Amino acid sequence: MRYLLKAPCLILSSLALSLSAQVLAQDLTHPRDMKISKSEFKRPDPAKYQVSLDNGLVAYVANEDQVPLVSLSAFIRAGKIDGHKEGAAEALAEAFLSGPKTMSSTAFKAALKRMTAEYSVTLHNKWIEINLNVPAEDLEEAFELFSTTVISPNITEANIKAAAEKATKDIKVDKNGVIIDGSSSVAVSKFHDIILKGNILGKKLVSSDFEDLSTHDVENFYTAYVVTGNMTIAVSGDINEKAIRKKLKAQFSSLINNTPPDRRNVPTIRRQKNKYHYFPADKLQTWLVIGHPLAPVAFKDETAFEIMNYILAGGHFWTRMFIETRDKYGLTNDASGYIEDQWDGSGSYSFHSSSRHDVTKQLYDNIMGVIYEIQKELVSDEELMIAHNALADGVYEMKFKDGNATARSFAIEKLRYGNHDHSKSYPARVRSVTKKDVLRVANEYLHPDAFQVIIVGEHINLQ
């Protein structure tokens, strides 16, 4: 503690001095009074990046030569909810992971390793994304592997088995029913199980689903969904754009331009009556998820809803929820809101947090307090201004921050909306949101009476 004895003298003598002397020397104009220029950002023109093949496939090509790397991505509108055979999407994702039909999975993995590639396949509820990142010196080989994998994936029994192992994993509990490795993701998983029970979005695959699944079924799924009008491609990095456009035509012209099957009818997720769900776990913290299904947010309400969430719990340091739980009271490290991917239908809206056991009830109360508040009163002018700018100048700009981000953003937007009007109009739509809009959407889309409250950890009495 020797520093402690020295420190007070140092502090008390210098604190006042430093605060007064240096304040005078510095420009401490309050940020609201500073003359800060408007952002000069203009969304890139998608037409400059777009390549349309004769078979209808749309790709986006962007040069980004700060480093000698290349990214290749495919986005396919086919997800867990699609197809007539359960597990087919999961097995196709595994097939994409194991490479093209023309080579063994082992050889494919060896090629990726040789290139020092990063390769991933992510299966969402309503879409699949395939991402490959390699050094530019390996572009030729990588492009060949990527395109042949997309055009002709290696669908095998082994893929089905691997998919079954992944999809049927359960949360482990001990003999007393206590969750062995409690975590935020366990709490979120329980939340999904509860709100999506009986809905295709929450389907739980079992071993028998995969026993009934053949490679023929997976091939049928592939043939039905991996068609040109149902996917987009993005290529970016240290590339010759002209050469890439040529390659795209050469490699992907053989893809068929069929109409994909109609999507399964996903019923609107029904809101349930407010309920508390407790799952014991043997950890030092309790995890809390509060939320409900989210009805499709109308296009006219989309940005108002985003702004409402940004102010309430938008996953950054300055939200009402963060301030009322962490900043003021030190109850948690984080409390944030999550809007689950909707893509043409219902999703969910939930708030996630964690705390030491003895303050979970207070954490819950404070979270609920800010939720009720945003439904009762208009947000302030300052809150609205900050949310406008944060979304229009911050989050939005980051989607186009470089060639890689731009190609990816446009490819996903095209797949989801069919055009680029959504991103074009976004800043104006954000800035047109009023305080009344925020209050209205807070009441239209937030329903505390339907909240499912999931506790993983120690029981609390919410009364």
Added chain:
Amino acid sequence: MRHFIIKSLMALIFVGTNAAAQDYEYNLPIKEHIFENGLKLLVIERPGDNRVAAKIWTDMGALNEIPGEYGAAHFLEHLMFKGTPTLGARDWETEKPLIDEINITEKAMIAELNRARNDIRERGVFHDYKHEQTTPEIARLQKHIDDLERKVEDLTIEGTTMKWYQAFGGTRLTASTEQEYMHFDIDLPANRVDIFLRIEADRMTNAIFRKFDAERMILVEQRIGFLNRLNSRYLEAMEALVGRTSNVYIPEGYMTDFKNYTRQYERYLYDTYFIPNNSTLIFVGGVTMDEMIPKVEKYFGGLERKPEPTRYYGQEPLPSGEKRLIYRDNKLSPRVELRYQIPGVGHPDKPHFDVIKEVMRYRLQKTLDDKKIGGSVNVNTRVVHTNNYGLPSSIHFAALYGDTKKLDASEEAMLAEIKLLSEENILDEELKFAQKTLRTQWYRAASDPNQLNFHIGHFEVMDSWKTLKPYLEARDKTTVEDVKRLVKQYFIPDNRTIGKVIPRGAGQ
């Protein structure tokens, strides 16, 4: 790569490095300017970028802490989000006397604690050793502080530092404190960089430690969040066994440390290290050095150079014996792990250990697979949260299993493989592949202005930003002989720590 080469030529002229040693792959067109008060400004200009990744680095961290106050540097970072007289105060004239009184009261409380410490000490064992209990006077003073804090709370606007960044399109707002540094980060539209300079100059000079006790609990939350991970306690036990003197091997505070933090000690750290001549501003993106110099001058130019802070000067003694940890846990996967101390950044051998790490990753896995021992091999240099230090740290070779049957065979096979590497050259293709892996990793980091900024700043506090490029180039020049030499020199029994994770037996 055309425009990068042109930019790099400009930078070479600017910093006067050796053009003959250039390799286009690591062009880092960093420009440097040092202000009269010692503040350093580094800029990588990326014309056409609409945004800029901005960070301010301070050369201080957990290395500067004292026992009993571990994590105090990290806590200081949290406190530095609590505003200044001009950011976060509703009425500074009213608040200031309250803040002063809190500080005076705490000083009295520390004096009382020091006076009474011998009386209240209870000689327990480990965690129940109590020497910081309370006295009626301490309780009275603490209550007075609590009352004052509540009054301050009514005069405070929370989150002010953050909100003004967000109001001007700031993203990726964060801060980080590790053993050697603290940095505050933001990504902004490039033409709005003034807001960063305004806020950070103020934060560096005028921070008010509001909400001290509430914020203390955030560290508790972070700590228990970390301890919830199955392997945390094992890793801390291993780290503590590998090193002897350096805070590199100590986590960001044990539970027993958090209650010890005082405003006085935090203020000491703040006043000592948060000075212009111990700080570096780094910008990567759509700004130029020419435009940044007057802007930085405007906001930071008035700050005075202060006495140079004492740098960490602890030295690890030479390793003198093999150490073993047996860690018993029923939830953690059984494993065997070998750790060796290695030099830090700034030592000529360090870049070669990056290569060795990549070589060993595949070699050990292949060896264990070929011998039908299997397991999942993990090779890394991560200690606490960080992979790289300017101080000696360690390299780790671990193999994880579903049960304990192969642990002994695995240890024997890994040790045999290491011995073999000290006697025989690795294959040239192994070396080339490891070097390519490292290059690709670097490109992935450098493709993101935020990560590139991080690496430049990290090198600046570990050694110097000027050694980043030579470091990267040195990895490409590693030879098979270098690998053999270093394995022979460093991977010796006396420099070895072996950890084993096994289940608890009955009755344990």
